[in-house]
Amino acid sequence: MSLLSNPLGKDPIDLTTQFYIRASSSLADESTLVLLDGDTLAVFDRSGDIQPLAAGPQGIFHQETRHVSRLEMRLSGEQPLLLSSALREDNVLFAVDLTNPDMRLASGLSLPRGTLHIFRTKLLKDGACYDKIAVHNYGDKAVDLEISFEFEADFADIFEVRGEKRARRGETFAQKIDRNAITLVYRGLDAVQRNTRIQCSLSACNTLEGGIVVPIHLQPQGETDFMLTIACQRGDPSVAIAGYDESLQRLTQQRTGGPLAEIDIQTSSEQFNQWVRRSQSDLAMLATPTESGLYPYAGVPWYSTVFGRDGIITALELLWILPSLARSVLMHLAATQAISLDTGRDAEPGKILHEMRKGEMSQLREVPFGRYYGSVDATPLFVVLAAAYFERTADIDFLRQIWPNILAALEWIDRYGDRDGDGFVEYTRQNKYGIAQQGWKDSSDSVFYTDGKLASGPIALCEVQSYVYAAKRGIAHVASALGDPHLADQLNSQAAELKWNFGTAFWSDQLSTFVIALDGDKRQCQIRSSNAGHCLFSDIATEAQHRSVSASLLSSAFFSGWGIRTLVTGEKRYNPMSYHNGSVWPHDNALIAYGALRSSDKKLALRVLSGLLDLSQEVNLHRLPELICGFSRRPGKGPTLYPVACSPQAWSAGAVFMILQACLGLEIRARESRIYLHYSALPKSLQHVQIRNLRVGNARVDLAFERYSETVGANILERTGDVEIVSLR
Numbered sequence: 001m002s003l004l005s006n007p008l009g010k011d012p013i014d015l016t017t018q019f020y021i022r023a024s025s026s027l028a029d030e031s032t033l034v035l036l037d038g039d040t041l042a043v044f045d046r047s048g049d050i051q052p053l054a055a056g057p058q059g060i061f062h063q064e065t066r067h068v069s070r071l072e073m074r075l076s077g078e079q080p081l082l083l084s085s086a087l088r089e090d091n092v093l094f095a096v097d098l099t100n101p102d103m104r105l106a107s108g109l110s111l112p113r114g115t116l117h118i119f120r121t122k123l124l125k126d127g128a129c130y131d132k133i134a135v136h137n138y139g140d141k142a143v144d145l146e147i148s149f150e151f152e153a154d155f156a157d158i159f160e161v162r163g164e165k166r167a168r169r170g171e172t173f174a175q176k177i178d179r180n181a182i183t184l185v186y187r188g189l190d191a192v193q194r195n196t197r198i199q200c201s202l203s204a205c206n207t208l209e210g211g212i213v214v215p216i217h218l219q220p221q222g223e224t225d226f227m228l229t230i231a232c233q234r235g236d237p238s239v240a241i242a243g244y245d246e247s248l249q250r251l252t253q254q255r256t257g258g259p260l261a262e263i264d265i266q267t268s269s270e271q272f273n274q275w276v277r278r279s280q281s282d283l284a285m286l287a288t289p290t291e292s293g294l295y296p297y298a299g300v301p302w303y304s305t306v307f308g309r310d311g312i313i314t315a316l317e318l319l320w321i322l323p324s325l326a327r328s329v330l331m332h333l334a335a336t337q338a339i340s341l342d343t344g345r346d347a348e349p350g351k352i353l354h355e356m357r358k359g360e361m362s363q364l365r366e367v368p369f370g371r372y373y374g375s376v377d378a379t380p381l382f383v384v385l386a387a388a389y390f391e392r393t394a395d396i397d398f399l400r401q402i403w404p405n406i407l408a409a410l411e412w413i414d415r416y417g418d419r420d421g422d423g424f425v426e427y428t429r430q431n432k433y434g435i436a437q438q439g440w441k442d443s444s445d446s447v448f449y450t451d452g453k454l455a456s457g458p459i460a461l462c463e464v465q466s467y468v469y470a471a472k473r474g475i476a477h478v479a480s481a482l483g484d485p486h487l488a489d490q491l492n493s494q495a496a497e498l499k500w501n502f503g504t505a506f507w508s509d510q511l512s513t514f515v516i517a518l519d520g521d522k523r524q525c526q527i528r529s530s531n532a533g534h535c536l537f538s539d540i541a542t543e544a545q546h547r548s549v550s551a552s553l554l555s556s557a558f559f560s561g562w563g564i565r566t567l568v569t570g571e572k573r574y575n576p577m578s579y580h581n582g583s584v585w586p587h588d589n590a591l592i593a594y595g596a597l598r599s600s601d602k603k604l605a606l607r608v609l610s611g612l613l614d615l616s617q618e619v620n621l622h623r624l625p626e627l628i629c630g631f632s633r634r635p636g637k638g639p640t641l642y643p644v645a646c647s648p649q650a651w652s653a654g655a656v657f658m659i660l661q662a663c664l665g666l667e668i669r670a671r672e673s674r675i676y677l678h679y680s681a682l683p684k685s686l687q688h689v690q691i692r693n694l695r696v697g698n699a700r701v702d703l704a705f706e707r708y709s710e711t712v713g714a715n716i717l718e719r720t721g722d723v724e725i726v727s728l729r
Contacts, residue, residue, distance in 0.1 A: 031045070031046050032044060032045060032046075032057070032058060033045075033046065033085065033087050033094055034087075034300050034301070034647075034648070035087075035091070035094055035122065035124040035129075036124065036285050036286065036297075036300055036304065037124045037125050037126065037251065037285075038126075038288050038289065039062060039063045039127075039288070039305075039358065040060070040061065040062045040063075040124055040126075040127050040128075040129075040232060041060070041061040041062075041124075041300060041301060041304050042059070042060045042061070042122070042124050042129055043057050043058045043059060043061075043300075043301050044058065044094065044122065046082055046085045046096070047073075047080070047082050047085065047096060047098065048073070048085065048094065048096040048120045048131070049071055049072050049073060050068055050069065050070055050071040050072070050151075051070070051072070052069060052070040052152060057301045057302075059161070060129050060196075060230060060232065061158065061301070061304075062127055062194075062232030062234065063358045063359065064157060064158040064304075064305070064357060064358050064360075064362070065155055065156070065157060065158070065188075065234075065359055065360060066153070066154055066157075066158070066161060067153055067155065067194065067196040067230075067232040068129075068151060068153055068196060068230060069152050069153055069154040069156065070150065070151055070152035071149065071151045071230075072150045072151075073133075073147065073148070073149055074147070074148045074149075074150070075100050075116070075118075075145060075146075075147060076103060076105055076106065076145045076146050076148075077148070078100070078101055078103055079101070080098040080099065080101070081098060081099050081100065081101050081113065082096070082097075082098060083097040083098060083099055084096075084097045085097065087621060089277060089278070089281055090252070090255045090256060090281050090284070091255065091281050091282065091285040092123065092251050092252055092255055093121050093123055093248070094121070094122040094123075095120070095121050095122075096118075096119070096120040096121075096122075097117065097118075097120075098117075098118040098119075098120060099113065099114050099115075099116060099118065100113055100114070100115055100116045100118075101113050103145075105143070105144065105145055106145075107144055109141065109143070111143065111145075112139075114138075115137065115138055115139040116135055116136065116138070116139075116143070116218075117136045118133065118134070118135050119133075119134045119135075119136075120132070120133055120134075123244065123247060123248055123251065125242070125247035125248075125251050126241075126242065126247065127232045127233070128229055128230065128232070128241050128242075128247070129229070129230040130227060130228075130229055130230075130244045130247060130248075131227065131229075132225065132226075132227050132228075133147065133225060133226055133227070133228065134223065134224070134225035135147070135216060135218065135223065135224055135225070136218075136222075136223040137219065137220060137221060137222050137223070138221065140220050141220060142217070142218065142219050142222075143216075143218045144215070144216070144217050144218075145215075145216050146213050146214065146215055147213075147214045147216055148211060148212070148214070149198075149211060149212045149228060150210060150211045151198060151210065151211065152184075152210065153186070153196045155170070155184075155186035155196075157360045157361040157362075158301075158357075158359050159359065159362075159366075160361070162302060164361070164366075164367065166361070166366065168189060169188075170186055170187050170188035170189050170190075170360070171186070171187050172184075172185070172186050173186070173187070175210070177207050177208070177209065178207065179203065179207065180199060180200045180201075180202065180205050180207060180212075181197060181198060181199035181200070181207065182197070182198050182207050182209075182210075182211075182212065183195055183196065183197045183198075184196040184198075188360040189364055190360050190363045190364055192234060192235065192360070193234075193235065194232075194233070194234050195233040195234075196230065196231070196232060196233070197229075197230070197231045197233060198212065198228065198229070198230050198231075199228070199231070200212050200214060200226060200227070200228055201226045201227035201228075201229070202214055205226075212228070214226060227244055229241060229244075255281070255285070258284055258287070258294070259294070259322055259324050259325070260280055260283055260284040260287060260322065261280075261284070262322070262693055263276075263280055263321050263657075264690075264691070264692040264693050265321075265660070265689070265690070265691055265692075266689075266690045266692075267686050267688060267689045267690070268686060268687040268689075269613075269685050269686055269687075271613060271616070271617050271685070272613055272685070272686060274617075274622045275613060275616040275617075275622050275624075275656055276656055277622075278616075278621055278622040278623050278653075279623075279624070279653040279654065279657070280653075282623060282648035282650075282653040283296060283314075283318070283650065283653045283654060286298075286299075286300075286648060286650045286653070287325070290306075290328070290332050291335070292331035292332035292335055293324070293327065293328025293331060293332070294324075294325060294328050295311055295328060295329060295332050296310070296311055296315070296325070296329070296650040296654075297650065298310040298646075298649065298650055298651075299626055299647075299649035299650060299652075300646055300647065300648055300649075301646065302644070302646055303355075303646055303649075305355060305356055305357055306332065306336075306353065306355065306356040307354065307355045307356075308333055308353040308355070308378035308381075309354065309375050309378045309381060309440060310650055310651050311329045311332075311333070311650070312329060312333070312381045312382060312384075312385050313381070313587055313651045313654075314329075314650040314651045314653075315329040315330075315385055316381075316384070316385055316388060316658070317587070317651065317654030317655060317657050317658040318654050318657055319389065319392050320392065320657070320661050320666060320667075320668055320694075321657060321691075321694065323392045323393050326388070326389045326392075327389060327393075327398060329385065330382070330385060330386055330389065330402060331402065333352050333353055333378075334402045334405035336353045336356065336371065337351070337353070337405050337408060338351040338352075338353075338373050342373075343430040343431050344365070344368060344430075344431055344433075345368055345370075345371060345372050345373055345374075345434075346368075346372065346374035346429055346430050346431070346434045346435075346438075347371075347373040348373070348412060348416040349408065349411070349412065350379065350408035350409050350410075350412030350415075350416070351373045351378075351379050351409075351412050351416065352373070352375075352378040352379040352381075352382045352409060353372075353373060353378065354372045354373050354374050354375040354378055354438075355369050356369075356370070356371055357369045357372075358370075367433070368431070368433050368434055372434070374429060374434045374435040374438050375438050375439075375442075376425060376426075376427035376438040376439055376461070376464055377438075377439055377440060377461075377463070377467055379409050379412050379413060379417065380409075380413055380417075380425065380467040380468045380470075380471040381467050381471075382406075382409050383406055383409050383410065383413075383472075383474070383475050384467055384470045384471045384474060386399065386402065386406055386474075386475060386478070387470075387471065387473075387474025387475045387477065387478055388474060390474075390478050390481070391474070391477070391668075391670065391671070392668050392670055393670050393697075394670035394697065396478075399478050399482070400482060403478075403482065406478075410471075410472075410475070410491075413425060413471070417468075420458070422522070423497065423498055423501050424465055424498075424501070424502075424505070424518065425460060425464050425465065425468055426458035426459055426460040426518075427439070427457070427458060427459060427461075427464075428457040428458040428459070439461045439463065439531075440463075440588075441529075441531070441566065441580040442580075443578070443579045443580045443581070445573060445578075445580075445581065446580045446581065447459055447461070447516060447517050447525055447527075448525060448527065448572070448573055449519075449527075450526050450571075450572060451572060452572030452573050455517060455519045455525050456519050456520050457519065457520050458520050459518070459519060460517060460518040461516065461517045461531060462502075462506045462514045462515060462516060462517060462531050462532060462534075462535055463531045463534035463535060465498065465502050465506065465535075465540065466502075466534050466535040466537075466538040466540045467538065468498060469495050469498050469499060469502070469538050469539075469540040470538035470540075472492070472494050472495040472498070473491070473492065473495045473538075475491060476491040476492050476495070498540070499540050502540055503540075503541075503542060503545065505518060505522070505524075506518070506524070508524060508526055510526065511526060511552075512549075512552060513528055513532045513548060513549050513552050514531070514532040514535055514545070515527060515532075516528075516529040516531050516532070517531075527567070527571055528552065528557075528558075528567070528568040528571065529566060529568070529571075530553070530558070530564050530565065530566045530567070530585075530588050530592060532549050532552075532553075533549060533553050533564065533588075533591070533595065534588075534591050534592065535549065535595075536549060536550070536592065536594075536595020536596070537591065537594040537595040537597065546595070546599075547601075550595075550596075550603070550604045552568075553604060554603065554604055554607060555568075556632070557570060559607065559611070560576075560584055560611075560630050560633055561632055562584055562611050562612070562614065562615045562628060562633055562639050563584040563585075563586065563588075563608060563611045563612055563615065564584065564588065564589050564592055564608065565582055565583065565584055565630040566580050566581060566582060566584070566585060566588060566630070567580070567581045567582045567630075569582070576629045576630035576631045576640075577630075577640075577642070579627070579642075582629075582630040583628065583629055583630045583642060584627060584629075584630050585626070585627045585652075586612055586615075586625075586627075586649075586651075586652040586655040587649075587651035587652055587654070587655050589608045589612060589655065589659070590654070590655035590656075590658040591658070592604065592608065593605040593608040593659045593662045593663075594658050594659075594661070594662050595662075596662045596663070596665075597661065597662045597665060597666075597667060597678060598665065598667065598678045599665075599678070599679065600679040602663055602665075602679065602681035605659060605662040605663045605681075606663055606681055606682075606683045608659055609659045609660065609663055609683055610683045610685060612624065612655065612656070612659065613683075613685060615628070615639055616656075618638040618639055619638075619641075619647075623647055623648055623652075623653075624649075624652040624653065624655060624656075625642065625645040625646065625647040625648075625652060626642070626645040626646040626647065626652055627642050627645050628641055628642055628645070629641065629642055660689075663680070663681050663682060663683075664677060664680045664681075664682075664689070664705060664712075665677050665678030665679050665680050665681075665728070666678075666680075668696055670696055670697055672724075673696060673697060673699065673722050673724060674696075674723070674724045674725075674726055675694070675723060675724070675725050675726070676726045676728065677714055677725065677726065677727040677728065678728050679728060679729060680705060680711075680712040680714060680727070680729075681712055682705060682712050684707075686707065687706070687707045688704070688705070688706055689704070689705040690702070690703070690704050690705075690717070691703045691704075691705075692717075696721075696723045697721070697722075698722075699719070699720060699721025699722050699723035700718075700719070700720050700721060700723075701716060701718070701719045701720075701723055701725070702716070702717035702718040702719070703715070703716060703717065703725070704716075704717050711729065714727055
């Protein structure tokens with residue numbers, strides 16, 4: 001995904017041709033909590049407020065516009081004391097316990113701290129944020145006070161919040177003040193009117209510009225409650241807002257009754273169970289309804305939208321337990337596939353979407369990301385997912401439906417992807433506003449030579465060739481099933497040729513691994529990177545190369561203790577605090593571990609699983625962030641967080657499922673009605689694993705895995721329908 005920010009002179013590198021997220025504030029330092037429902041996103045501090053930080057991400061966003069940039073609650077002018085706050089495990093409610101500080105009220109009464117308990121619960125549903133306030137007086141005297149809310153709406157586009165400066169903005173109108181509500185109004189340069197309506201449920205409240213004051217009278221041991229409803233409206237402001245109870249019920253049913261709720265994995269390790277439950281809840285929150293079905297939005301707060309690469313990889317991570325997600329991802333990306341040339345969007349016929357945006361700046365093309373196609377790997381990964389989905393489900397009717405899109409993607413690979421006809425897929429951006437580096441490591445400094453100089457393009461990344469190889473080999477089976485053996489033979493022949501040429505062009509005997517890339521002159525960029533690990537799952541590597549790459553990734557120069565670094569220590573541009581040149585990414589580790597799926601050597605996958613399991617116990621809510629810094633693990637010290645990492649992030653949440661699958665060697669071939677277990681292994685921390693409700697066609701099976709000193713045994717707890725378990729040891 002693109003890493004976007006403002007090209008200001010105070011930044012340490014030249015940002016004039018690339019978008020970045022400015023890091024003048026740190027998400028790791030702010031301890032923010034997040035709610036998400038579809039295209040509405042809220043980032044609060046631990047007290048449930050929104051602090052007006054100049055470059056911070058806090059706020060309530062709707063369709064990529066910040067509808068609330070400040071929301072501060074006060075008790076008769078005093079800031080309440082935070083007792084605790086927590087996000088419910090299903091991500092539905094954010095609950096905050098507050099109390100009063102030592103106060104002197106307007107009546108002259110001294111109110112000792114801890115007299116009042118304020119319980120604040122927040123809910124996000126259908127473009128509205130519900131802020132329910134309950135106040136209990138534990139004192140022995142009646143209390144009269146005011147609870148006030150001060151708020152602002154800057155209506156900043158998400159790219160402005162990320163650091164972009166605009167030459168012009170739309171018009172902000174005077175606030176509309178009603179008896180118990182205030183409406184803030186902005187008309188953008190795109191001619192769309194955006195409203196924020198803040199309404200109090202108590203008719204006795206007082207409204208004034210920028211605030212609402214609620215008078216409270218509490219008898220000893222008395223309690224009262226009221227609601228603040230914040231509605232984000234676009235266009236027609238007359239759309240009715242549902243009540244709190246109805247919204248809570250609907251959202252709870254949506255989260256607990258969706259397809260992700262069918263995932264049932266239990267282990268002997270409560271730490272692992274916590275990691276799985278958090279990942280499951282985060283994926284349920286990020287999975288957003290579209291016309292094609294659920295699509296996993298990439299990450300919060302910066303990437304809360306459709307990304308092609310992220311959606312595909314998340315679907316691959318979950319494919320063995322939730323194939324329906326892959327189906328809807330494929331359908332959505334097929335529907336948005338490029339059909340013509342558009343250099344402004346880096347679009348070419350057959351190319352798969354990189355990202356989609358709905359905000360004002362995107363619609364005005366102030367940034368090129370309304371529908372943007374600047375990724376080199378989304379298209380072959382689309383074909384990889386289609387082939388893997390067919391193997392997992394045998395759903396030939398759906399593959400027939402999207403077959404024209406698959407053929408268009410294959411055409412793009414051979415025609416536009418392979419720009420010079422050498423058999424490798426390269427990239428170069430078509431306009432100066434697009435993303436310069438178009439692989440998953442899309443920082444401008446991610447591809448370079450041994451002396452640190454940036455590589456010149458067009459650039460052919462090693463992992464992209466692996467994806468193309470997997471795509472052609474996998475989709476050849478679909479071509480055969482659809483009655484086109486000639487195309488199947490052609491694809492297999494192309495894949496075999498690619499494997500031969502790849503091993504010669506990308507392998508470095510000096511490094512004992514695949515180099516990160518070839519430059520525009522076909523010179524090797526002899527850098528040891530995690531990209532080489534993505535060449536393991538596709539089988540483009542020979543057995544000897546597989547062993548060598550795996551051994552390299554297990555070395556202390558690569559493995560930080562928490563996971564595999566994106567770049568080995570000692571390289572010229574290595575920096576453990578960089579976005580792509582030394583950090584640790586969970587999804588990167590998952591794809592690397594996936595290379596051990598059919599292998600008898602599970603050391604790499606087991607090491608990755610153990611490292612990320614430990615990481616899940618050190619991070620907030622057991623939620624793996626987008627990335628962490630790549631510093632070596634130190635005794636008694638937790639991981640070093642990356643300052644602007646998204647959390648939650650879809651492909652980080654999905655990582656646990658792909659790594660567990662790799663360790664168990666669990667492969668489902670629906671056309672054979674078989675589940676293969678290739679050399680199942682578990683780390684010492686997992687003695688027992690149960691997987692229930694695993695479906696293969698119309699069959700269902702519950703499996704139990706038990707770790708012994710030398711092996712892992714698998715037992716069938718229950719089976720209905722025709723499915724065979726084949727265990728290879």
